[in-house]
Structures are given as C-alpha cells and as structure tokens.
Amino acid sequence: MALPPLVEPAAELSVDEIRRYSRHLIIPDVGMDGQKRLKNAKVLAVGAGGLGSPTLLYLAAAGVGTLGIIDFDTVDESNLQRQIIHGVSDVGTPKAESAARSIAEVNPLVNVVIHNTALDRDNVKEIFSQYDLIVDGTDNFATRYMVNDAAVLLGKPYVWGSIYRFDGQASVFWEEHGPCYRCLYPEPPPPGMVPSCAEGGVLGVLCASIGSIQVNEAIKLITGIGEPLVGRLMVYDALEMSYRKIKVRKDPNCALCGENPTVTDLLEDYEDFCGAVSEEAQEAISGSTISVRELKDWQDSGKDIFLVDVREPAEWEINRIPGATLIPKGEILSGEALARFPQDKQIVLHCKSGVRSAEALAALKSAGFKDAVHVQGGIVAWVNLIDPSLPSY
Numbered sequence: 559m560a561l562p563p564l565v566e567p568a569a570e571l572s573v574d575e576i577r578r579y580s581r582h583l584i585i586p587d588v589g590m591d592g593q594k595r596l597k598n599a600k601v602l603a604v605g606a607g608g609l610g611s612p613t614l615l616y617l618a619a620a621g622v623g624t625l626g627i628i629d630f631d632t633v634d635e636s637n638l639q640r641q642i643i644h645g646v647s648d649v650g651t652p653k654a655e656s657a658a659r660s661i662a663e664v665n666p667l668v669n670v671v672i673h674n675t676a677l678d679r680d681n682v683k684e685i686f687s688q689y690d691l692i693v694d695g696t697d698n699f700a701t702r703y704m705v706n707d708a709a710v711l712l713g714k715p716y717v718w719g720s721i722y723r724f725d726g727q728a729s730v731f732w733e734e735h736g737p738c739y740r741c742l743y744p745e746p747p748p749p750g751m752v753p754s755c756a757e758g759g760v761l762g763v764l765c766a767s768i769g770s771i772q773v774n775e776a777i778k779l780i781t782g783i784g785e786p787l788v789g790r791l792m793v794y795d796a797l798e799m800s801y802r803k804i805k806v807r808k809d810p811n812c813a814l815c816g817e818n819p820t821v822t823d824l825l826e827d828y829e830d831f832c833g834a835v836s837e838e839a840q841e842a843i844s845g846s847t848i849s850v851r852e853l854k855d856w857q858d859s860g861k862d863i864f865l866v867d868v869r870e871p872a873e874w875e876i877n878r879i880p881g882a883t884l885i886p887k888g889e890i891l892s893g894e895a896l897a898r899f900p901q902d903k904q905i906v907l908h909c910k911s912g913v914r915s916a917e918a919l920a921a922l923k924s925a926g927f928k929d930a931v932h933v934q935g936g937i938v939a940w941v942n943l944i945d946p947s948l949p950s951y
C-alpha cells in the first residue's frame with residue numbers, strides 16, 4: 559500500500575545542494591520534489607549505537623534537513639566493532655556528540671540537534687513532537703515499548719529495527735495506517751528469556767543490513783515513494799542470506815491501539831513493565847546476595863566454596879573469575895546440571911552483571927539448595943573492582 563508523503567517539500571534547493579544530491583535528483587521517483595521533502599524532514603534517531611550509527615550516517619548523507627540524536631551513553635571501546643559513526647578518538651565522549659561530529663564531516667548542510675540524555679517517560683512526548691519521524695535503534699524492551707506508546711499517542715510513524723547475533727528484524731509502525739509494536743508483541747518477553755547483544759553478541763555488519771533497511775523505509779515515508787513496511791515485518795537471516803516478509807495485522811484487542819484500549823497514556827514505569835529481574839528471582843536474591851569484595855575475601859580466607867559461572871561458553875572464553883566452574887544457566891533451569899552441585903559446600907553463582915545468576919539462583923533454591931548465593935554485578939563488577947587487568951566485554 560503506497561502512502562502519501564509524510565513531509566511537504568522545502569521551497570528550494572541551493573546550488574550546493576543540487577550538486578551534492580545530483581545522483582538522487584536524476585532518479586525520476588525522487589527528483590527535485592523528493593529531495594526537497596528530505597530537506598524539510600525532521601527525523602529523530604533514538605540511540606546512536608549499532609543501528610543508530612549507519613542510520614544516522616545514511617540519513618545525513620541523503621540530505622535529511624534536521625536530524626535529532628538522543629543517547630545518554632558514552633562511546634566504549636567495545637562499541638567500535640559495529641558503531642561505525644564513532645572512532646578511537648571518541649572513546650569516553652557522549653555518543654550523541656561524537657555522532658554529531660561525524661555527521662558534520664559527512665554533510666555539513668544537516669542541522670543536527672543533540673539530545674545528550676536518556677529518553678524517558680517525562681521527556682519522550684515533548685521530544686517526539688519536534689520531529690516528523692522517529693527511527694528506533696535502541697536495544698532494550700523498556701525503551702521500545704515507550705517509543706511505541708509515545709508514537710501512537712502522538713500519531714507519529716516510526717521505523718523499528720532489532721538485531722541479535724546473525725538475525726535482524728525491521729518494520730514501520732504507524733497506527734493510522736497499520737499495526738503498532740504492541741499488536742506484534744503484546745507483552746515483553748519474560749526477564750532473562752531474550753538475551754541482549756551485550757550478553758549474546760552481534761555480528762557488526764548486521765547493523766548495516768538492518769540500519770540501511772530502516773533508512774530506506776524512512777526515505778520512502780518522507781517522499782511517499784514505494785510501499786513502506788507498514789503491516790509487514792522484515793526478517794533477515796545473515797547466515798542463510800534470506801529476507802522474508804511476514805504480514806502483521808492490527809490486533810483488535812491491542813491494549814494501546816485496539817478497540818477497547820487499556821493503555822491510554824504512557825505507563826508510569828517501563829522498566830517495571832519489562833521487569834529487569836523476575837519476581838521469583840528477586841525473592842531468591844533478597845538476603846542471598848554477596849558483593850565481589852565478599853567473594854574475594856571468601857576466596858582469600860580459604861572458605862570452601864563452589865563458584866559457578868552461569869554464562870555461556872563463548873563468554874567464558876573472554877574472561878573468567880579464578881576458581882570458577884562453567885555451568886550455563888540453561889542447564890540449571892532445565893535441571894540437567896543439578897547433580898553437579900555439591901551438598902556440603904557454599905554455592906556461589908555469578909554471571910555477567912547479575913540478572914542471569916539471579917534467575918539461576920531461584921531455580922537452585924527451589925531444587926533445595928537453600929544456602930546458595932549470587933554475586934551482585936557479576937564479572938563486570940569483578941573486573942571493575944577486583945581485577946581490572948582482565949578483559950571486559
């Protein structure tokens with residue numbers, strides 16, 4: 559289904575602009591009219607990370623007149639494997655500022671608006687209302703649901719993308735013309751069920767595959783050419799090299815855009831809605847949590863502990879706490895590995911940051927290991943506070 563252009567054309571293009579965008583101008587479907595619409599467009603990129611990097615660079619190069627960048631984070635060395643808008647000299651600086659510098663180099667004609675802050679329920683509507691289109695390149699469910707809810711409440715379209723290891727997805731959600739993100743995913747996955755890229759990894763170039771689809775959709779929406787991915791989910795498998803399109807229908811029972819909506823404004827707390835740690839795990843860790851310093855003291859004093867790393871083998875290859883045994887969380891949850899846990903030792907679980915070990919602790923306690931504990935902050939805290947010489951990820 560073709561849709562009318564989202565943006566009116568700017569009055570004119572300068573001589574510089576005509577030279578710069580000539581390869582667009584000679585495509586009949588884009589032409590002067592399409593390029594003027596791009597010039598007049600105001601697009602907000604949420605997140606200047608893996609997806610935000612290629613997205614921002616191509617939106618800027620394409621001549622989108624106003625580009626907003628919102629990100630609260632600073633550039634980390636582990637970002638450079640895929641976040642190509644940042645470089646070595648940007649490590650430690652805010653991502654929004656670093657991205658703005660790269661954009662100025664690619665296309666100084668773009669008006670860049672830096673929002674060096676976290677998008678949250680208190681600022682999302684005010685920020686979104688300054689833009690025609692949102693491109694979501696974030697990595698967490700709390701922000702995704704918030705972006706969706708705000709976009710629907712304000713009647714704005716947005717282009718969504720998501721990546722993990724070798725798999726990517728993209729779609730356009732525009733309530734006026736099709737389903738919203740909640741129609742596709744009514745509820746966030748249970749905490750700990752869907753690993754993040756920080757836990758599971760991501761092939762760097764996948765960001766370009768999905769980010770470029772997002773930009774393609776943004777350009778189509780702005781200029782009104784082609785058929786946008788409204789009501790269709792693009793699923794990409796880099797190993798098979800396959801793109802599939804799946805139809806997504808508007809859900810009449812959608813809590814937000816359905817016939818009898820129960821969500822009529824932003825939620826009070828999106829983190830809570832997506833539950834960082836399940837209630838069961840929260841109960842398990844209360845009173846059964848030790849710090850990395852306590853773990854170090856236990857080890858130094860020769861206490862007889864059974865230290866278990868519940869991460870995945872690939873993470874274990876990167877770094878490990880001395881004396882630990884690897885038993886991935888899945889083997890504890892399935893019960894398969896329970897026989898490996900001794901009855902007569904203090905059991906200590908850890909993971910990368912403390913979420914997976916909390917889930918594993920809940921399973922272990924219900925299997926009868928009542929005195930087991932987990933380590934707050936996981937190996938990340940260990941590297942930061944005990945042994946900074948270890949590699950981190």
Ligand SMILES: Nc1ncnc2c1ncn2[C@@H]1O[C@H](COP(=O)(O)OP(=O)(O)OP(=O)(O)O)[C@@H](O)[C@H]1O
Binds near residue numbers: 636637676
């Ligand atoms: N609520 C939010 N407001 C602003 N920026 C956000 C929000 N949520 C996520 N982001 C940003 O979105 C980007 C997501 O990109 P990506 O997952 O590639 O980066 P990352 O968090 O640096 O990666 P990793 O978790 O692997 O270290 C990050 O830069 C992150 O700071």
Ligand SMILES: [Zn+2]
Binds near residue numbers: 737740741742809815
């Ligand atoms: Zn919906």
